[in-house]
Amino acid sequence: MSDVLNPPEPGASSATVPLKPLGKVVAVTSGKGGVGKTFVSANLAAALAKLGQRVLVLDADLGLANLDVVLNLYPKITLHDVFTGKAKLEEAIIRAPGGFSVLLAGSGMVEYSRLTPEVRGDFLRIMNGLVPHYDIVLLDTGAGISDVVLFAVSLASEVLVVATPEPTSLTDAYATIKVLVGQQKRQIIRMVINQTARLGDGRAITVQLQQVLDRFVVSEPGRHIKLIHMGDIPADPSVRQAIMRRQLLMQSTPGSPAAMAISQLALKIQDAVIPR
């Protein structure tokens, strides 16, 4: 029986892949918008798929993420149709060029961007239906620290914060982490620094964030937060090219420095979230 939620690649035998009880849910978030969250989500998904993982990327920004733009996909059936009961969940899941599955929200979801208890319930049901069919589910969350973002992140077992070395991005990433520690009692947050100018900038930024957190956030009893630096993605002109052409970097220029960094990030994520 073929797995409707995750159509196998042509030629691949789905029978050889045992269905794991629960996939890992990784929320990709940032605080500030425009730091490459969706770019990272999509290309990380492609890199993880290349490693043999069954990956789904979900537009957890309920219609405000630009996943459709990044992937150049405009499906007829989206999460919106699932929410409104016009379509079944499996009908809304599509195959992205990078060999992973995508669930797009659709523009009609903007009206759902108000997180009512019903939307919360629907979202939970959908997540419960999805997660068993994948090894990794990436939640591409919205910018900012809205109720929707915090809710989406609360569903994830792992959080990957994308930041750039810019002060505004760092401040927002820091504020986000602060909220996640305070509200969701997160103890581990993974960092990826995008658009770094020099080797090692990313790690230095993570170390810096950790120091400020230790001083201002962890000082309160019962709080502990460990930032884990997952990697840097160097500033790379091929990224802009891929984005302008609306292609995945992992496909257009897999040998570029940024693409190699994302491959390495994928390995680290795989090691971190999937038990061997």
Next chain:
Amino acid sequence: MVSKAPNPIIELQNLRLDDARALLDHDMVQALPSAEESGHDYLQGIINGLCELSLKDPLTGLSNRRHLCAVQERTIDGVARSGSPALLLMLDIDHFKKVNDTYGHQAGDQVLRTVAKCLASCVRPMDTLARYGGEEFAVVLPNCPTSFGITVAERIRQTVESLAIQVSPGVTIRVTVSVGGAYAPEWVRSTATLWTERADVQLYKAKSEGRNRVSLDQQQEIFVSAEEKNLLFGHLALGDPAWVESVPSEMSGASVHSAMQRVN
């Protein structure tokens, strides 16, 4: 070419305005312009009056639920735009049923009116006071710095506590209020319902902790101080070479390369 139909001239006498007129005569403070002088002004007066009525609680003269909800939505929008925090307070008169049971419903109404008036004296003109229902009130305070929230909530609690409410000749009673409050998230996208929910949770907390007290939701205070910001990236802006000192060995080109081989 399609020509626009001329504006129809409304004949006042063809409109059934009596019901509206009666409603307004009963409730409105302001007199309506006379129909004879200007039909337009008269009609506008009736429309304005009806709009006002539809937003007011008849007993206390405060805003009603409909108006409150509109103000909340507008305030949330404003917070998302300006980033300046807004506070929602939910108040409930403690043991109000006892007032009704002991002194009668007229006394209860008198208490509601007096508390409403007292609330108005505790807040700024820009704040919106509403009767949420029964003996529950709500206050929306836009542009309310987080440090002021507790001050204004406490002021309300103390002022109500100090009121001597005359419910009938020779009978004066005192009431207390429990106050719960929550800030509108300085984040994009929230809803009036969620905001109210959070303030309600705090009101319930104030009630269950013994009433006649204030409880504010502090959770939404996401604030990054100047000191934190300085520590975060102060030396980055200065181009301090210390920033690049800790180049980790596994980030070298060789390891990226070997990682790629593993991938392929």
